[in-house]
Amino acid sequence: MVDRANQQVYPLVPPDSQSRRSDENLEDSGPLIPDHVLKRKKRIKLAIYISAFVVFEIMVILVFALVLMKARTPKIRLGTNVTFQNFKTGTQARPSFDLSFTAQVRVMNTNFGPYKFDSTNATFMYQGVTVGQVTIPKHTAGMRSTKKVTVTVNVNSNALPSTTKLGSELGAGVLTLNSHAKFKGKVVFMFLMKKKKSAEMNCTMTVDSSTKAVKSMIC
Numbered sequence: 001m002v003d004r005a006n007q008q009v010y011p012l013v014p015p016d017s018q019s020r021r022s023d024e025n026l027e028d029s030g031p032l033i034p035d036h037v038l039k040r041k042k043r044i045k046l047a048i049y050i051s052a053f054v055v056f057e058i059m060v061i062l063v064f065a066l067v068l069m070k071a072r073t074p075k076i077r078l079g080t081n082v083t084f085q086n087f088k089t090g091t092q093a094r095p096s097f098d099l100s101f102t103a104q105v106r107v108m109n110t111n112f113g114p115y116k117f118d119s120t121n122a123t124f125m126y127q128g129v130t131v132g133q134v135t136i137p138k139h140t141a142g143m144r145s146t147k148k149v150t151v152t153v154n155v156n157s158n159a160l161p162s163t164t165k166l167g168s169e170l171g172a173g174v175l176t177l178n179s180h181a182k183f184k185g186k187v188v189f190m191f192l193m194k195k196k197k198s199a200e201m202n203c204t205m206t207v208d209s210s211t212k213a214v215k216s217m218i219c
């Protein structure tokens with residue numbers, strides 16, 4: 001401390017070496033230390049700084065990699081925008097349904113990389129019985145974006161073993177359908193790193209049989 005204070009007011013030191021010396025350790029500060037020793041120490045110090053910086057950079061990159069390249073499960077839902085092409089429902093006494101509609105499957109990808117999913121089948125069920133099926137072709141949902149796939153679905157009550165529940169639902173003017181699909185795919189990070197990720201769609205839609213429109217969609 002005392003040394004350094006003296007040094008700063010030392011009148012004979014040229015300005016260039018003074019500024020250099022103020023960066024050095026106290027041991028380096030004597031005017032008797034040869035120049036090449038000072039230079040070597042400076043080089044060692046520079047090497048230490050560079051190494052520290054490289055280590056710091058690697059840590060920053062690792063943190064980014066862990067946060068940004070974490071594979072998140074895409075959310076898949078059926079859009080509420082359902083358009084009916086055919087809408088036939090029976091009565092409480094003669095319960096049946098035969099519908100065809102177009103709907104949008106929305107694959108919401110929150111990853112920092114595209115989600116490539118395979119072709120999959122979505123099943124539509126009434127009271128646990130499959131009443132219709134549609135194939136969703138393979139697609140890619142871009143990085144942090146939503147892929148909308150339009151599908152046309154036909155569902156009918158032919159496969160139902162019992163229509164008692166359907167009768168009471170139709171009597172109340174509703175029809176409740178469940179749609180389910182399992183997606184298999186992978187998230188691609190930095191164009192080459194692939195991480196497998198499965199996702200599921202599980203939506204319950206309630207159709208109003210008098211207005212012939214979707215009343216609610218819960219996914």
Ligand SMILES: *[C@@H]1O[C@H](CO)[C@@H](O)[C@H](O)[C@H]1NC(C)=O
Nearest residue numbers: 079081082083102103104150
């Ligand atoms: C609803 O879907 C139809 C066809 O499926 C499409 O033409 C229309 O643009 C959609 N509307 C909205 C608001 O998404």
Ligand SMILES: *[C@@H]1O[C@H](CO)[C@@H](O)[C@H](O)[C@H]1NC(C)=O
Nearest residue numbers: 118119120121122133134135
């Ligand atoms: C979807 O269903 C069709 C017809 O039932 C079948 O041929 C196909 O293999 C199924 N695809 C998948 C991915 O399960």
Ligand SMILES: *[C@@H]1O[C@H](CO)[C@@H](O)[C@H](O)[C@H]1NC(C)=O
Nearest residue numbers: 178180200201202203204219
């Ligand atoms: C779908 O969701 C419903 C209600 O949230 C649940 O009862 C059902 O078990 C789910 N189905 C699957 C296959 O996860």
